[in-house]
Amino acid sequence: MFLRTIEPAEAEGEVAAIYAGEMASMGSVMQATQCWTARPDILAPVEHLLHQIRDGFSLGLLNFRLITLVAARHVPSSYCSHVYFKVLSGMIGREQALAVQRDYRNAGLTDQQVAMLAYAEQIxxxxxxxxxxxxxxxxxxxxxxxxxxxxxxxxxFRNFLSRYFDAVGAQAEPEFLDGDLNVREELAVGGR
Known part of the structure; x- marks a missing residue:
């Protein structure tokens, strides 16, 4: 990370509450969360908006995550590509997630999903x-x-998040990095 941020042991108030929630659900605080604390007043609104968009997404969580992976590839953002490839691998299998990353048009998705991803890509x-x-x-x-x-x-929103993460030097945590070094390099679309 390029900027000084609030470490979990230093967190107070609203930042501490958000960190505690992430620790409870993931076992750690992601750099994607921590990087906002260079401006601690921004963390809660960003987290709230992300959850509001994702949790109320009318096409379901899988499609939200497909959009995120495709957008991250074209931003480009290594951080979001690694994270969402790993998350999608757990949902649809590693091989299909890799097919989506490489060419969603030929990844066994529905016509509606392909149209959705083409729109997200154009955005x-x-x-x-x-x-x-x-x-x-x-x-x-x-x-x-x-x-x-x-x-x-x-x-x-993914464009906004991904560009901010890269601008402040957020790095994908080791648990999100694929075990295959070739795949890891392919996902490192932003040069990291």
């Missing part, structure tokens, strides 16, 4: 190029306006 690459025709194509595969708004929120 990450250049959202200014999205047109009414793109939205109509999403509706044609059965996505509602709520779904489309959720995809845009998830991809856009």
């Amino acid at each position: 990450t690459l250049d959202a200014s190029r999205i047109s009414q025709e793109d939205i109509d194509a999403l509706r044609a595969v059965g996505l509602t306006d709520l779904n489309i708004a959720d995809i845009a929120l998830a991809a856009s």
